[in-house]
Amino acid sequence: MEKMSFGQILEEKGLKKTKVRMALLHHFLQLKHAQSYNDLQLALKNEIDKSTLYRNLTSFEQAGIIHRINDHSGTSKYAFGELPKGGQDHAHFVCENCETVYCMEVSTPLQLNVPKGFKTKNVQTIIKGICSKC
Amino acid sequence: MEKMSFGQILEEKGLKKTKVRMALLHHFLQLKHAQSYNDLQLALKNEIDKSTLYRNLTSFEQAGIIHRINDHSGTSKYAFGELPKGGQDHAHFVCENCETVYCMEVSTPLQLNVPKGFKTKNVQTIIKGICSKC
DNA sequence: AACATAAATGCAACGTAGTTGCATTTAAAA
DNA sequence: TTTTAAATGCAACTACGTTGCATTTATGTT
Ligand SMILES: [Mn+2]
Ligand SMILES: [Mn+2]
Ligand SMILES: [Zn+2]
Ligand SMILES: [Zn+2]
Secondary structure, rough: OOOOOHHHHHHOOOOOOOOHHHHHHHHHHHHHOOEEHHHHHHHHOOOOOOHHHHHHHHHHHHHEEEEOOOOOOOOOOEEEOOOOOOOOOOOEEOOOOOOEEEEEOOOOOOOOOOOOOEEEEEEEEEEEEEEOOO | OOOOOOOOOHHHOOOOOOOOOOHHHHHHHHOOOEEEHHHHHHHHHOOOOOHHHOOOOOOOOHHHOEEEEEOOOOOEEEOOOOOOOOOOOOOEEEEEEOOEEEEEEEEOOOOOOOOOOEEEEEEEEEEEOOOOOO
């Protein structure tokens, strides 16, 4: 279960091993930061149809291969890996300078106290600031 | 400074006291939850032009009369009141059932530890769950 | 009160992110 | 090899919001 090939990942999720998906997966694995639709199109030299790419991003997300990030920029970002169950222990750092979106493992789960009668299912945090490269 | 009329609020911010703004302000003050563009149009019986409404939402936001909320639904919500400086002590609760967006005062400021070299400017949190009415 | 001026409004056209319908192709199973 | 459902590509479409521009209105000055 440690070293899975692209094909194995897709097979495990019940997704057909297509050219587009293999290329997409290849790029996701070697890119460190969250990617936008445009980032991916650029990386893949615009060889993939728009709707095909969007549909695959949705499939990958549903299969838990990637997760979708709302960084408040107006366009979604996508990063490799599934969100932890409940989404509690994951946050995203958005650099105000270079716009890079980093996935952050949150060591201490945030404890937000909500009013009586409110039931928390999931906490999603966006941290804005300046990244180590800027 | 306690009880300000709509007109006084606008005057204080250097905004002209127009029909549209008075109506908009009237609705913001009596609605408890965050409102979408569509909510507001409905409340105002579609009497306001789309661009006028959007422009006023932006003006109100810049003047600190309201704040804009990204609830990850794809459309912005707007709520009365300015965000606290730095945006640290405010979070939003989104009900997964009725979609209502609540402003939450966060008592204990969230402490997220970011990696070395990262500088946090601002933390924005969306809590998803079930509200007390659902 | 009448005038001047800048700001606000309304309308239409535009932009961008993402979605959908449908005909064609392709992966994979029989 | 044949079959079948899933994936692809293309074009058209939707939703949310923005922009340019002519007209109107609020407000300050005479
Ligand atoms: Mn992440
Ligand atoms: Mn709020
Ligand atoms: Zn940066
Ligand atoms: Zn609810």
